[in-house]
Amino acid sequence: MKKQMIAGMAAAMICVGVIGGTFAWLTSEVETVTNTFTVGNVNISLAETSTPDDDKGIKAGTALTGGGYNYKLFPGSTYSKAPVVTVTDTSETCYVFIKVENGISLIETATQEDKIAAQITNNGWEELSGHDGYYVYSSMIENDADDKALEVFDTFTIAGTVDNDTLADYADAEVVITACAIQAEGFATAEEAFAACPAGFTGISATE
Numbered sequence: 269m270k271k272q273m274i275a276g277m278a279a280a281m282i283c284v285g286v287i288g289g290t291f292a293w294l295t296s297e298v299e300t301v302t303n304t305f306t307v308g309n310v311n312i313s314l315a316e317t318s319t320p321d322d323d324k325g326i327k328a329g330t331a332l333t334g335g336g337y338n339y340k341l342f343p344g345s346t347y348s349k350a351p352v353v354t355v356t357d358t359s360e361t362c363y364v365f366i367k368v369e370n371g372i373s374l375i376e377t378a379t380q381e382d383k384i385a386a387q388i389t390n391n392g393w394e395e396l397s398g399h400d401g402y403y404v405y406s407s408m409i410e411n412d413a414d415d416k417a418l419e420v421f422d423t424f425t426i427a428g429t430v431d432n433d434t435l436a437d438y439a440d441a442e443v444v445i446t447a448c449a450i451q452a453e454g455f456a457t458a459e460e461a462f463a464a465c466p467a468g469f470t471g472i473s474a475t476e
Contacts, residue, residue: 311356312364312449318348326423341372341435344428346382351445355409355416361452363461364405366393366420371441375434377425384443387421396462404458409449420445 316337318329326348329337339347353364368388376383381390389395393403409416424443426435448465455461 310359310362310449310451312359312447313354313356314445314447315352315354317350317352319350341375341426341438343426343430343435346423346425348422349424349443350422351420353418353420353447353449355418355449357413357415359409359411359449361411362409362449363452363455363458364409364418365396365448365450365462365465366403367444367446367448368401368403368420369442369444369446370401371443372424372426372438375427375430375438377427378429379425382423382425384421384424387423391419391421393418393420396459399462402462404462408452 318337326346327339327342328348329339332338337349339349341347353366355362355364366388368384370384373384380386388403392406394406396402396404405418409418450461450464452461455464
């Protein structure tokens with residue numbers, strides 16, 4: 269009887285051992301997935317592209333270091349000035365903004381369509397509500413294979429009624445154009461993108 273009990277216990281121990289050998293952690297293996305990230309690119313330039321045409325009575329300016337021009341102002345004269353913002357073909361889809369500081373607005377021609385502000389809006393820029401002097405291009409610039417040249421304005425005209433004393437007060441007047449481009453991805457509206465532009469659009473500018 270004792271031998272039978274010992275043999276039974278040995279059998280039980282063997283069974284336990286076999287059962288214990290079947291335990292395993294629940295694990296699973298998958299192939300390694302590598303995520304590759306690239307940095308989005310937004311690239312613009314701002315340049316003066318004036319091409320004076322004396323036959324049309326349009327006066328030229330004297331080129332300055334940094335891309336601007338110096339103008340000798342006369343009453344009733346029209347001057348060639350054509351700042352252009354270019355979005356390169358490598359840029360991601362983006363919003364483009366400009367800041368216009370027009371130091372001669374009070375001595376410009378009275379003809380509305382010839383004023384700098386009117387030319388800007390006619391070229392597809394919309395003034396940002398609540399932000400005087402700031403404009404956004406009317407549509408996002410899509411990423412494709414071509415550069416996009418966005419004209420700001422073409423000329424400016426001094427009023428014929430301006431006298432010498434008044435012109436003397438504007439001897440150091442400037443028209444300053446500054447540009448900023450922000451990726452469209454992540455922004456629901458142009459206003460949201462505008463808030464992400466650096467203060468004063470520092471770093472991308474041309475003093476004219």
